[in-house]
Amino acid sequence: MAFALRSPGAVRAPASAQRASGVRAAKPGLLRSAAVARPRVATNAAAISVPVNQLTDEERANLARELGYKSIGKELPDGVTLTDIIKSMPQEVFQKDHGKAWRACLTSIAACAACWYLISISPWYLLPAAWALAGTAFTGFFVIGHDCGHRSFHENNLVEDIVGHLFFAPLIYPFEPWRIKHNHHHAHTNKLVEDTAWHPVTEEDMKKWDPTSAMLYKIFLGTPLKLWASVGHWLVWHFDLKKYTPKQQTRVIISLAVVYGFMMTVFPALIYFGGPWAFVKYWLMPWLGYHFWMSTFTVVHHTAPHIPFKKAEEWNAAKAQLSGTVHCDFPGWVEFLTHDISWHVPHHVAPKIPWYNLRKATESLRQNWGEYMTECTFNWRVVKNICTECHVYDEKVNYKPFDYQKEETLFAVQRRVLPDTAAY
Structure with a gap:
């Protein structure tokens, strides 16, 4: 990358x-x-x-x-720490509002229900638009589970675990494996080798490729298909128990059971009542739309020619999270359905900021650290x-x-x- x-x-x-x-x-x-x-x-x-x-x-x-880009920031001075940046933000951006959290759940459920109805009445030539809208609404499910994983949804962790599992299940995303690997991404953002989200290929990696592997890497990471590459990330990272410690595996198994339970009940029901086309029409295509946004948000936020990946001995947390994360404005309807996840810089500075406070947190960062931030419109x-x-x-x-x-x-x-x- x-x-x-x-x-x-x-x-x-x-x-x-x-x-x-x-x-x-x-x-x-x-x-x-x-x-x-x-x-x-x-x-x-x-x-x-x-x-x-x-x-x-x-x-x-x-x-x-x-x-x-609209702006490319200066490099953050070496003496600035992540704590300095966090302390500069008003305390209210860290406060949870259970009403807003639950309203987001209702919004995403209603949006997905409306999209499924739209899919059901759309003629074939309008289905791609309906699927795109449904995939964006699906992404709202992820953002709700995402806040649960960061412990920014509710004061009760058990509630967060339940909501996280329920909202991740339709996405076939095991909540606990994702939470573990995603927190690792936050702890090592843009650190060479360690970052588990997006990572550049090395010349040493390329030397190991046979012709078939080289072709596949280039097609899936070197073309617009990269905007669906999170499908591969999802499959590789979240279903292999060997990637988790014995202490983590109990919770990982529970998450896998929830996902497999959803697949064994909802998928057969869709196929039984509507045939294989119903599975494709109501789940698979919106799911691919969701992965478009998963890939696009992540790669746009963390990949830019002027933002380097650093070796561990050279890596600086403050620079990686503030200067190394891009703010990108997306169309308003996308930001509404995806609960402002694209207001991403404060989320990397302080992951426990709830989604509904990201705009206020971003404005604070702009006032105090704006000269070090990179921003663009999609x-x-x-x-x-x-x-x-x-x-x-x-x-x-x-x-x-x-x-x-x-x-x-x-x-x-x-x-x-x-x-x-x-x-x-």
Whole structure:
């Protein structure tokens, strides 16, 4: 999941940094090309050649425009801790409101019921739109369980466990395995090797691939199919007892039993009363829509050409959670149905903030730390860069594409065909 931006023009690296690195300067106003940084590269990609903290305000603003972001923040100073950031936010953003929590449950249930009705009356040519809407509503179920997993839904942990299991069951997501691995993601966000959510491929990994594996990785992580890659993550991480300690396994088994119980009752009923098409129509397609948002939210929030993955000895929690998490504005109806999960920066700064306080927490962070934050509006340029360029870990320039040695047809076609619009 690494990146080198293909662009006709971007920000020029500061002259001091160019001299220090011994790299030939690019044309004025341009990021140096990947071919200059890495002579083997045959593509016309451009790479972020210096850390963000070496760019001027004007250069960062130009870079943001080139990459499709509204703003790219400065690097957070080394002396700032995560505790400093948390303490800067008002205490009310941490307070739970059971009424709002339960109303979210009712909203998601009503939204899913309405979507299922819409699916039932839609002619075949409107079904894709109905499925997309249903998948977004399904994501609201996940966000409710997500707050339960972070202990930000209710004062009673047993209530949270019950609600979390119930709302995750229709998604076939085992609650406890997800909770364990997701908390690990929060503890090691953008840390090389350790982060369990999105992680760049390494050159060492690529050397181990046989031709079939290489083809599959490139297709599923190097094309827009990446926006459904959470299906693979779900399958690999959450059903294997060997990935959990003996102490964790009892609770994991309970979660698996809940999921299998749902599958053995609801799925046969759907097929019995409506046939296999009912299973596809009312569950499978909305479920794939949900995974689109799972993948898209996560990858957009944690993948950007200027945001590096760091080795453990270089990793800094405050930088990873504040400067290393992207705020992205999505259409209002998406944010409503998904309970503001896209207001994601404060959630990484302090995961126990309930979803309904994320907007207020974000405004507080903007006031106190806004110069260090990256923000964008969901747009094609950001998505295109992530899907076509953001693949392989590079210690110096953060990311490079799978075809960094020689441009491959799969990526060349996408670079020419996929839209490159950037609305902000």
